[in-house]
Every structure is written in structure tokens, then in C-alpha cells.
Amino acid sequence: MINDITRAELSAEALKVQQALVTHGLETPLAPSPMTSEQKYERIKGLMTEVVSTLGLDLSDDSLAETPHRIAKMYVNEIFSGLDYANFPKITQIKNKMGVEEMVKIRDISVVSTCEHHFITIDGLAKVAYIPKDNIIGLSKINRIVRFFAQRPQVQERLTQQILVALQTLLETDDVAVSINATHYCVKSRGIMDTSSSTQTTALGGCFKANPATRAEFLA
Ligand SMILES: Nc1nc2c(ncn2[C@@H]2O[C@H](COP(=O)(O)OP(=O)(O)OP(=O)(O)O)[C@@H](O)[C@H]2O)c(=O)[nH]1
Ligand SMILES: [Zn+2]
CATH class of the missing domain: 3.30.1130.10 (GTP cyclohydrolase I, C-terminal domain/NADPH-dependent 7-cyano-7-deazaguanine reductase, N-terminal domain)
Structure with a gap:
């Protein structure tokens, strides 16, 4: 779901494509979220800290210390960045x-x-x-x-x-x-x-x- 503030920032192409996917029943199942990308990053980083330490890994180790940060950044900015239509490519x-x-x-x-x-x-x-x-x-x-x-x-x-x-x-x-x-x-x-x-x-x-x-x- 896209709120009104985000909608205003989306390109005409992104909005057209999103509407077409919804019409065809092909949109990725999305639950409404009021969180910004920054807020999502912070929350995922906290949750991944729990996951990594629950696995018994030592987060004070210099190789692991930044892993929750890396995963949160990777999810929001990289491998799941296509969940945000603000990242839809410019179409020529x-x-x-x-x-x-x-x-x-x-x-x-x-x-x-x-x-x-x-x-x-x-x-x-x-x-x-x-x-x-x-x-x-x-x-x-x-x-x-x-x-x-x-x-x-x-x-x-x-x-x-x-x-x-x-x-x-x-x-x-x-x-x-x-x-x-x-x-x-x-x-x-x-x-x-x-x-x-x-x-x-x-x-x-x-x-x-x-x-x-x-x-x-x-x-x-
Ligand atoms: N149709 C389809 N299935 C997928 C895709 N990616 C993964 N799957 C399948 O999703 C299914 C999930 O099955 P579950 O039984 O719920 O999960 P699981 O216990 O981890 O299953 P196994 O992979 O068989 O061990 C698996 O059969 C996966 O192979 C995909 O892109 N398309
Ligand atoms: Zn799979």
C-alpha cells in the first residue's frame, strides 16, 4: 500500500504500472506500513541483532558486529528495494x-x-x-x-x-x-x-x- 505522501513522489510510469498489477491481481502482497525506509532499517537492524545472538553468535566479534546493520541495509536498500515504487526506474x-x-x-x-x-x-x-x-x-x-x-x-x-x-x-x-x-x-x-x-x-x-x-x- 502506498500512502498519499509517497504517491505524490512517484513517477507517472510507476503509478501506471502499480495500478495495472493491482488490476490484474499480480501485485506482491503488501501490508500497509507507515514506516519510512529509515525506520524500517532501524527496526530490521534491531530484529536481526536478536536473530544473530539467538543463533549463539558473538556480536562483539569484529566480523559479526556489523552483520545486523549489513542485513538491514541490504534488505531495505538492495535486495528488497523493489517493494518501494519510489525506486521504479526512469523510463525513456x-x-x-x-x-x-x-x-x-x-x-x-x-x-x-x-x-x-x-x-x-x-x-x-x-x-x-x-x-x-x-x-x-x-x-x-x-x-x-x-x-x-x-x-x-x-x-x-x-x-x-x-x-x-x-x-x-x-x-x-x-x-x-x-x-x-x-x-x-x-x-x-x-x-x-x-x-x-x-x-x-x-x-x-x-x-x-x-x-x-x-x-x-x-x-x-
Ligand atoms: N511455484 C514456486 N514454488 C517455489 C518458488 N520458490 C520456492 N518454491 C517452493 O515453495 C515451496 C514451499 O514449500 P514448504 O513445504 O512450505 O516449505 P519447505 O518445508 O521448506 O519445503 P522444501 O523446500 O520441500 O523443504 C517449496 O516447494 C519450494 O520449492 C517459486 O518461485 N515458485
Ligand atoms: Zn525458496
Whole structure:
């Protein structure tokens, strides 16, 4: 949830994307919080002090002393920074004056996210394609949108869909496709401890869904 003060600071793109995710039932489950980033940092630092000392570790050791601070900073400013729409990337688009009507496809976009069930890393690659309508988006902005949604606690299926809907909303076309192949460290480093499996998720819109040839070209 976003309060009125925060809303005023958000970009038009961030607000449009947030609204679209809510409409599609794809928004990350968020509980209303009146806390600022600074207040969240202070509280998490205190709570992590409890976690680390409960584990029996000596917080007076010079290597461990700053760990609660590091974790709180990492959660708020880094790996969960995508929970705050104030961090939504600046989006640059240009008019499609050159009449591009073929697929634009970006491969091997780094996806480093965090599994929301275990708070352990998800590590993979994304492929994103779209067929331009009126606008062409700056290429790096696609990577930045992937990163924004990756920097949340996630399930891979929702991450894939959030990227799809964000791009459809910004590009004003349904003709977008997203695919992610990733290793879940909650599967690799604990639990079943499978070190070889990876997970592929795909979200297709418009002609990528309707046209088998377009779908095949994307997935190839
Ligand atoms: N669909 C989906 N499942 C995920 C994702 N990340 C983790 N999971 C799964 O979430 C499930 C949580 O299952 P639980 O039984 O509640 O947790 P757990 O006891 O730690 O389960 P194990 O991992 O089997 O030890 C596990 O099967 C995980 O593999 C994801 O991105 N998508
Ligand atoms: Zn997990």
C-alpha cells in the first residue's frame, strides 16, 4: 500500500504500472506500513541483532558486529528495494517513427532475486521480447524493469507476470513475452538439495500467445 505522501513522489510510469498489477491481481502482497525506509532499517537492524545472538553468535566479534546493520541495509536498500515504487526506474521511450514492426528480443538478462518462501537467492536469466506499436523503449530500461521486480521477495511465476504486465502497460501493447530460467537456492542449498534442476517460466501476451509462429520465434 502506498500512502498519499509517497504517491505524490512517484513517477507517472510507476503509478501506471502499480495500478495495472493491482488490476490484474499480480501485485506482491503488501501490508500497509507507515514506516519510512529509515525506520524500517532501524527496526530490521534491531530484529536481526536478536536473530544473530539467538543463533549463539558473538556480536562483539569484529566480523559479526556489523552483520545486523549489513542485513538491514541490504534488505531495505538492495535486495528488497523493489517493494518501494519510489525506486521504479526512469523510463525513456521514443516514438516508433521508423515503423519497426518486427520482434525486438533481449536475451540473457541477469535475474537475481530472492525466494519469498525462504529468503534465499533465485539466480537466472530472462528473455524479453515485444513488437513495437507507437513507442520504442530504451533497451536498458527493459533490464532495469526486470531488476526492479527481481528486487522483491518473489515466486518466479509472479516475477515473470509482473515484468510482462509492466512492459505491456508502458509500451501500450499486449504484444510482449517474458521467459525466465532460474536456479532456486532453496532447492539447491537446502531442502531437497538438488544441484542440477532449473525452472523455466513464461508469460506471453497478444500475438505471442495467439500466433504459434511468433511464440515459436520467441521461444527458439
Ligand atoms: N511455484 C514456486 N514454488 C517455489 C518458488 N520458490 C520456492 N518454491 C517452493 O515453495 C515451496 C514451499 O514449500 P514448504 O513445504 O512450505 O516449505 P519447505 O518445508 O521448506 O519445503 P522444501 O523446500 O520441500 O523443504 C517449496 O516447494 C519450494 O520449492 C517459486 O518461485 N515458485
Ligand atoms: Zn525458496
